[in-house]
Amino acid sequence: MKHLKSFQSKIVLKPFSVKSILGVAFIAMVLVSCNSLKTAVFDQYSYQQAISIKVESLNLMDEAVALYAERESDVETLQLDLQKMVEYEKNKPDNEVSYAMWKTIANKERNLLAGFLKRWKEKNQLSQVFIDEAKIQVSESFDLIIKYEANKNKTNETNILNFLSID
Numbered sequence: 001m002k003h004l005k006s007f008q009s010k011i012v013l014k015p016f017s018v019k020s021i022l023g024v025a026f027i028a029m030v031l032v033s034c035n036s037l038k039t040a041v042f043d044q045y046s047y048q049q050a051i052s053i054k055v056e057s058l059n060l061m062d063e064a065v066a067l068y069a070e071r072e073s074d075v076e077t078l079q080l081d082l083q084k085m086v087e088y089e090k091n092k093p094d095n096e097v098s099y100a101m102w103k104t105i106a107n108k109e110r111n112l113l114a115g116f117l118k119r120w121k122e123k124n125q126l127s128q129v130f131i132d133e134a135k136i137q138v139s140e141s142f143d144l145i146i147k148y149e150a151n152k153n154k155t156n157e158t159n160i161l162n163f164l165s166i167d
Helices: 002-010 017-038 044-065 068-088 097-107 113-123 128-151 152-164
Strands: none
Touching: 044 068, 044 113, 044 128, 068 097, 068 113, 068 152, 097 128, 113 128, 128 152
């Protein structure tokens, strides 16, 4: 018992100083603010796939003057590639912007790539004028995602968010 009392008397709890409380609060605020600024890091695979799918898409869109049935297997392959990218982007941490853009490109109800492919299937054949106009929009959407993947900065993020809000 004597040893216990001497041990207890040696433990002295000092009150927290204002400086230490402010220091802990500052560190907590920095961690929280950094957490809210998280963006997925550069991903070489995403970058390469965006370029590859863009080139394949624009080339296939040129073929829409032909009957859909003649290129149906190519369309299905491209749609599968789009689905794979959406799924890949969905599962990357801190990747909401890229994921939203890929979902929009792959959405059959929007006026981008998947919507174009759906229309081609429904109409069986498209005019060159329509194809040329659609290619401008599809190309722009891919350029945005490619630029964002290459350099994930606030400007490129804002460009994508603006595009998503107008489309």
